[in-house]
Amino acid sequence: MLQEEIYAAAIGTIQQRRRDAQTEQEQRTLRIRQEIPGAAALCSTLSETCFSVLRAAGSADRAQRLAAIRQRAQETEHALSELLTAHGYPADYLKIHYACKKCDDTGFVGGKPCECLRHEIGKAGAARMNARSQLALCSFDTFSLAYYKDLPADERGAMERNFADCRRYAANFSAQSGNLLMIGNTGLGKTHLSLAIANALLEKGFSVIYDSAGSLMHQLEQEQFSHSSGDTLRLLLECDLLIIDDFGTEFETRFTSSMIYTLLNGRISAGLPFIVSTNLTPQEIRGRYGDRVLSRLICGAQLMPFFGRDIRMLRASAQSQDRRKST
Numbered sequence: 001m002l003q004e005e006i007y008a009a010a011i012g013t014i015q016q017r018r019r020d021a022q023t024e025q026e027q028r029t030l031r032i033r034q035e036i037p038g039a040a041a042l043c044s045t046l047s048e049t050c051f052s053v054l055r056a057a058g059s060a061d062r063a064q065r066l067a068a069i070r071q072r073a074q075e076t077e078h079a080l081s082e083l084l085t086a087h088g089y090p091a092d093y094l095k096i097h098y099a100c101k102k103c104d105d106t107g108f109v110g111g112k113p114c115e116c117l118r119h120e121i122g123k124a125g126a127a128r129m130n131a132r133s134q135l136a137l138c139s140f141d142t143f144s145l146a147y148y149k150d151l152p153a154d155e156r157g158a159m160e161r162n163f164a165d166c167r168r169y170a171a172n173f174s175a176q177s178g179n180l181l182m183i184g185n186t187g188l189g190k191t192h193l194s195l196a197i198a199n200a201l202l203e204k205g206f207s208v209i210y211d212s213a214g215s216l217m218h219q220l221e222q223e224q225f226s227h228s229s230g231d232t233l234r235l236l237l238e239c240d241l242l243i244i245d246d247f248g249t250e251f252e253t254r255f256t257s258s259m260i261y262t263l264l265n266g267r268i269s270a271g272l273p274f275i276v277s278t279n280l281t282p283q284e285i286r287g288r289y290g291d292r293v294l295s296r297l298i299c300g301a302q303l304m305p306f307f308g309r310d311i312r313m314l315r316a317s318a319q320s321q322d323r324r325k326s327t
């Protein structure tokens with residue numbers, strides 16, 4: 001999907017929202033006209049107003065006539081809202097309730113894209129990015145602390161804290177949320193917990209992009225060298241949350257090192273959070289990327305050390321034991 005398609009998808013969503021708001025208002029009006037005696041006449045008077053305005057526009061005494069029409073419309077609206085509240089409805093029940101009060105679901109304010117349109121562009125772009133990656137259905141419910149029960153108490157405690165902190169992070173997420181740096185060997189649950197955060201936030205309507213560092217770098221590199229009008233970098237810099245998995249396993253070039261810095265620094269400058277998971281220790285990160293990248297990763301981030309034995313190995317051995325028992 002190209003940038004124009006992402007834009008068209010976002011505009012389509014906003015326009016549908018506007019139509020839905022209008023349809024709902026028509027249904028509420030129909031209901032009130034039937035339910036409350038006297039309401040139908042007042043509604044008809046109001047909808048007559050625009051015709052009266054058109055008729056008055058061409059006349060010699062239009063200023064006077066328009067003032068009279070306005071006066072009558074105000075009185076009718078007032079009578080209608082009194083009637084509504086008398087019957088237990090909110091006074092603004094018959095107004096159109098747009099989802100975005102800033103742009104009335106048009107997507108534009110003063111000719112510029114509204115915040116809601118930009119948010120939809122981010123969501124459509126994130127959906128495109130995530131479709132390419134393996135956003136498997138990992139949730140907090142399928143994360144089992146049982147795999148860590150044989151660990152020393154301090155390590156088990158750390159894993160329990162990681163789990164609770166990730167849940168809290170997803171529950172309280174906002175643009176002001178801090179960064180997370182998950183450190184530990186492969187197969188200890190880093191990917192599972194970051195995907196659980198991604199899925200929880202996508203469900204809430206945030207734009208979240210999740211991918212491995214290798215895959216992200218590959219896409220950015222392809223775009224860079226094919227000189228295509230790609231928008232991957234912009235999406236990565238502007239989405240609500242960027243999750244980079246397997247940081248440090250990407251192919252190391254001058255391009256990837258500078259791109260990693262651009263991404264981390266760009267998001268920090270924009271005040272937008274990221275989650276990075278890695279098998280590398282802070283010392284190894286410094287050795288490979290230098291102090292600049294290490295400081296961007298660590299500064300202001302919550303460090304989460306992961307402990308345990310490879311869960312995939314534990315799960316596989318448990319399954320083979322079950323099979324042996326059942327035969």
Ligand SMILES: [Zn+2]
Nearest residue numbers: 100103114116
């Ligand atoms: Zn808006």
